[in-house]
Amino acid sequence: MLDIYTWSVFIAGICFVSFGLFAYFNNRNLLSNRIFGLFSASFAIWCFSWFLTLIFKNDYPKALFFARLLNLGATLMPVLYLHWIVSVVGFNPFRKKFLIFAYSITAILILFSFSPIYIKGLILIYSFPVWPSAGSFYIMQIIFGYLLCVGYAVILLIKGIKQETGETRYQYNYLLLGTLLGFGGGGTNFPLMFNYSNIPYGEYFVLFGILGVMSSAFIFSYAAVKYRLLDVKLLSAEVFIGIVSLSFIVNLIVADSAGKRLVALALLFVVAIFSSLIVRGYLREVSQREKIEKLAIDLERSNTELEVANERLKELDRQKTEFVSIASHQLRSPLTAIKGYSSMLLEGSFGKLAGKPREAVQVVFESSQKLVGVIEDFLNITRIELGKMKYEMSIIDMGKMVESVVNELKPNVMRRGLTMTFSGAEGPYNILADSGKLNQVFLNVIDNAVKYTPKGSIAIKIERRQEGDKKMIRFSSKDTGVGMDQATLPKLFEKFVRASGAGEINITGTGLGLYVAKQIVEAHGGKIWAESEGKGQGSTFIMEMTETKPLAEQKKEAEVKTFAGEL
Numbered sequence: 001m002l003d004i005y006t007w008s009v010f011i012a013g014i015c016f017v018s019f020g021l022f023a024y025f026n027n028r029n030l031l032s033n034r035i036f037g038l039f040s041a042s043f044a045i046w047c048f049s050w051f052l053t054l055i056f057k058n059d060y061p062k063a064l065f066f067a068r069l070l071n072l073g074a075t076l077m078p079v080l081y082l083h084w085i086v087s088v089v090g091f092n093p094f095r096k097k098f099l100i101f102a103y104s105i106t107a108i109l110i111l112f113s114f115s116p117i118y119i120k121g122l123i124l125i126y127s128f129p130v131w132p133s134a135g136s137f138y139i140m141q142i143i144f145g146y147l148l149c150v151g152y153a154v155i156l157l158i159k160g161i162k163q164e165t166g167e168t169r170y171q172y173n174y175l176l177l178g179t180l181l182g183f184g185g186g187g188t189n190f191p192l193m194f195n196y197s198n199i200p201y202g203e204y205f206v207l208f209g210i211l212g213v214m215s216s217a218f219i220f221s222y223a224a225v226k227y228r229l230l231d232v233k234l235l236s237a238e239v240f241i242g243i244v245s246l247s248f249i250v251n252l253i254v255a256d257s258a259g260k261r262l263v264a265l266a267l268l269f270v271v272a273i274f275s276s277l278i279v280r281g282y283l284r285e286v287s288q289r290e291k292i293e294k295l296a297i298d299l300e301r302s303n304t305e306l307e308v309a310n311e312r313l314k315e316l317d318r319q320k321t322e323f324v325s326i327a328s329h330q331l332r333s334p335l336t337a338i339k340g341y342s343s344m345l346l347e348g349s350f351g352k353l354a355g356k357p358r359e360a361v362q363v364v365f366e367s368s369q370k371l372v373g374v375i376e377d378f379l380n381i382t383r384i385e386l387g388k389m390k391y392e393m394s395i396i397d398m399g400k401m402v403e404s405v406v407n408e409l410k411p412n413v414m415r416r417g418l419t420m421t422f423s424g425a426e427g428p429y430n431i432l433a434d435s436g437k438l439n440q441v442f443l444n445v446i447d448n449a450v451k452y453t454p455k456g457s458i459a460i461k462i463e464r465r466q467e468g469d470k471k472m473i474r475f476s477s478k479d480t481g482v483g484m485d486q487a488t489l490p491k492l493f494e495k496f497v498r499a500s501g502a503g504e505i506n507i508t509g510t511g512l513g514l515y516v517a518k519q520i521v522e523a524h525g526g527k528i529w530a531e532s533e534g535k536g537q538g539s540t541f542i543m544e545m546t547e548t549k550p551l552a553e554q555k556k557e558a559e560v561k562t563f564a565g566e567l
Contacts, residue, residue: 086099442475
């Protein structure tokens, strides 16, 4: 039985060393981990000192030294355990004051731990040849350590179990169970220390004590693993390292020659170095993993914040668009009146107008006309962005529409000293489109060519092009104007983008017309783009749409298909 008890004490010591080291190094910044590490260390001192006391049972001085050392560990256990429980359940002013009082009394007890009034010697108890015999002062350890410190810790855990819910309550239950088994089992040994050896089955009380300590170690470890408080891999490595290291320590202590001691010391040194490297490497890996997890959490938080900010920006953009729409509508009404009355003045509706008054009214008319175009662009943008742009589709002849636009703009082209030509093969060039919207596109593109061509010509062309099984109608406007560099071309159809140097030719441009044109063309299933060989070498604007057969032809084809189906 003595051998079973001896090695049981050794195994319990290994468990507490492993838990204590892991708790400390896993998160040394957490107070509860640091205190648990110290509490486990005091338990380990008790276990290993007991083990060495039994090993040196035939060497009285050494056995007495380790017997007093184990009671030093036993003196530290209650106050450290209470401190750990308080760090788990929470501090308050009374608990802090009680801890200060507890550490003060413990310090006094430690001063006497190696004196005869604390442990006066070793006695024979049952089959144990060496058993600590308590001195007169040892009763203070039982009263203060077990009844006050451990008792108060039990009260705190019971209160916590009543007040808490969920996982916290389960943790407190495990801690309370471990407390009752560990300290309750250890308490069964106290009568034997005062030489009460006539207790029935007293020898089994000793075994029950160490089983209680081991059970508490198991319960603490189970709770830690269940609630992911400890890393099982690192804990296993520490247990293995602890067993190997302690076996060499025991060999060093029991060695009976200088040579054997030297070999044991050398092996212990090698194990210590490799153990340190293993643990440090693993802790470095854990640290990196924690950093990665923290980065992942920060990234997720940043993504959430970005999503919120993006939604806010979308809302602000929507409000901006609505504001522009309202403002544009409010501006269009007075401008329409200005344009209408200035046009009537120029036509002589209110009498003949000549000389400088006519020139002034002409400027007002042209300026209001340009401003109406700008406002219309703004309104179209708001309709597009809010999804409120409506299209009334019908079959139209693109060739006739472009020719009409060319004729409308010719007077302005001639005033600028430019030439404009229109060419197209035999029509019609039927497409499915909103005539009003598409007419605005042609006006915008051709007028754009006129504005940015200081001298030379503008050639407008309509032609057919085969693309697979589809026939495409291509419109092109080629001018001899300012041209564009290759960097400008991909961005030309974006909002508020103008070609480099365009402001020198036309200071009133807004960079909105081509953006609106592109949105309208793409809504029709077509495409529009620009080409240029460089600055000063002119530009070509190209638009393509799918050709549509006339209604009469579509009706005939439908009738033929129906007749074929009946046959």
